[in-house]
Amino acid sequence: MSKGTLFDKVWDLHTVGTLASGQTQLFIGLHLIHEVTSPQAFAMIRERGLKVLFPERTVATVDHIVPTENQARPFADTLAEEMMQALEKSCQEHQITFYNVGSGRQGIVHAIAPELGLTQPGMTIACGDSHTSTHGAFGAIAFGIGTSQVRDVLASQTLALSKLKVRRIEVDGTLRPGVYAKDVILHIIRKLGVKGGVGYAYEYAGSTFEQMSMEERMTVCNMSIEGGARCGYINPDRVTYDYLKDREFAPQGDDWEKAVTWWDNIRSDADAEYDDVVVFDAAEIPPTVTWGITPGQGIGVDESIPTPDSLPDSERAIAEEAYRYMKLQPGDPIKGTKVDVCFIGSCTNGRLSDLREAAKFAKGRQVYQGIKAFIVPASEQIKKEAEAEGLDKIFVEAGFEWRNPGCSMCLAMNPDKLQGDQISASSSNRNFKGRQGSSEGRTLLMSPAMVVAAAVNGKVSDVRELLP
Numbered sequence: 001m002s003k004g005t006l007f008d009k010v011w012d013l014h015t016v017g018t019l020a021s022g023q024t025q026l027f028i029g030l031h032l033i034h035e036v037t038s039p040q041a042f043a044m045i046r047e048r049g050l051k052v053l054f055p056e057r058t059v060a061t062v063d064h065i066v067p068t069e070n071q072a073r074p075f076a077d078t079l080a081e082e083m084m085q086a087l088e089k090s091c092q093e094h095q096i097t098f099y100n101v102g103s104g105r106q107g108i109v110h111a112i113a114p115e116l117g118l119t120q121p122g123m124t125i126a127c128g129d130s131h132t133s134t135h136g137a138f139g140a141i142a143f144g145i146g147t148s149q150v151r152d153v154l155a156s157q158t159l160a161l162s163k164l165k166v167r168r169i170e171v172d173g174t175l176r177p178g179v180y181a182k183d184v185i186l187h188i189i190r191k192l193g194v195k196g197g198v199g200y201a202y203e204y205a206g207s208t209f210e211q212m213s214m215e216e217r218m219t220v221c222n223m224s225i226e227g228g229a230r231c232g233y234i235n236p237d238r239v240t241y242d243y244l245k246d247r248e249f250a251p252q253g254d255d256w257e258k259a260v261t262w263w264d265n266i267r268s269d270a271d272a273e274y275d276d277v278v279v280f281d282a283a284e285i286p287p288t289v290t291w292g293i294t295p296g297q298g299i300g301v302d303e304s305i306p307t308p309d310s311l312p313d314s315e316r317a318i319a320e321e322a323y324r325y326m327k328l329q330p331g332d333p334i335k336g337t338k339v340d341v342c343f344i345g346s347c348t349n350g351r352l353s354d355l356r357e358a359a360k361f362a363k364g365r366q367v368y369q370g371i372k373a374f375i376v377p378a379s380e381q382i383k384k385e386a387e388a389e390g391l392d393k394i395f396v397e398a399g400f401e402w403r404n405p406g407c408s409m410c411l412a413m414n415p416d417k418l419q420g421d422q423i424s425a426s427s428s429n430r431n432f433k434g435r436q437g438s439s440e441g442r443t444l445l446m447s448p449a450m451v452v453a454a455a456v457n458g459k460v461s462d463v464r465e466l467l468p
């Protein structure tokens with residue numbers, strides 16, 4: 001095996017050859033598909049009379065368009081119903097495993113592949129979805145692709161790609177109470193910028209990530225793309241193996257031990273060389289909230305919205321645009337900003353540990369009058385497990401709605417949308433203009449615990465004040 005970073009090793013091991021363009025033809029071990037970016041890819045396959053080369057390496061589910069309330073078919077939204085039917089038909093035609101609504105395994109694609117044990121260290125994983133970087137939490141090289149690349153993977157199980165540089169992002173120390181994985185990644189993006197990672201894979205290393213659970217690691221890797229990095233990963237370790245052991249598609253019996261030995265070998269070597277290294281101190285990371293229209297416009301909950309003169313030249317224009325769109329004043333504290341809607345869910349923060357943490361703060365409290373607050377588990381399995389623990393009851397008693405799994409109001413391709421210029425406290429990953437279903441809707445990104453704090457106070461609040 002070659003020496004170097006995990007990225008280098010996995011890349012080399014999956015290289016089929018070098019193309020005339022100079023790009024690498026890279027073998028993709030696991031291909032995940034959903035209803036939004038696959039229909040045209042299948043149409044192109046049909047037009048060219050091609051077939052899916054390795055149907056057993058593609059797994060499908062439906063997530064973006066699924067209603068979280070009334071899931072009766074046909075869906076009321078005809079476009080959603082068409083996408084659903086197209087996926088059902090294509091999967092049947094090409095013998096692709098499809099985890100449909102009600103299968104017990106449906107959910108956001110980035111939640112179900114790990115929970116089924118499909119996502120494993122050392123793999124190359126692609127999906128027509130930018131948040132595919134999530135799977136890097138397992139030490140896989142996983143990235144989002146466009147529809148024509150979905151076609152390429154279906155037809156050839158390979159992609160034409162240029163190799164990325166690797167930046168090691170080291171965070172050391174213990175997070176302070178009320179500070180979560182979400183705050184870590186929002187802080188990294190705040191410091192390195194939304195374009196800082198362009199051309200890089202991010203390797204997250206250091207004791208802070210080592211102490212994190214797999215679900216927390218997924219939250220971090222998930223938002224790599226929001227920092228401009230096509231993929232982000234964490235070297236596999238005991239935490240990774242404990243999570244994977246005995247999952248349905250994880251190696252079993254003798255194969256398990258062989259796999260662990262192999263996974264240990266693909267970790268970055270201690271003397272690996274990086275194109276860049278950045279170091280952060282965990283103790284300096286505050287509960288973070290975005291105030292603007294990019295995930296890089298984040299501040300500590302007790303900070304004020306930055307004034308133009310406090311910003312570097314390169315950030316002023318986007319800040320001006322953000323003040324206008326968000327209807328927020330530079331210099332004002334973010335704490336106390338009134339919110340209308342509170343959303344907990346998404347591939348970033350809709351997992352069981354997120355719901356458990358949110359429930360701790362919701363227990364015995366009440367959603368503030370007039371606030372719409374709802375919880376969307378990321379998968380059917382998460383929903384079932386949460387219900388078995390009684391988390392749904394805690395939320396409902398506190399005044400939250402308890403919904404069915406899907407991407408929901410992260411991007412509002414289903415009926416869950418903001419109205420007019422409503423402002424949301426959201427555990428999702430993007431605060432772009434119009435992201436949550438209304439062309440004037442405003443999004444404040446934060447951790448699930450911070451969303452609960454906003455829900456019970458009706459305004460942006462510091463979750464540390466709710467700590468026991």
Ligand SMILES: CC(C)[C@H](C(=O)O)[C@@H](O)C(=O)O
Pocket residue numbers: 036037064128129130131144411
């Ligand atoms: C629909 C899909 C192409 C899109 C993405 O790639 O990220 C979506 O998941 C998102 O989060 O905006």
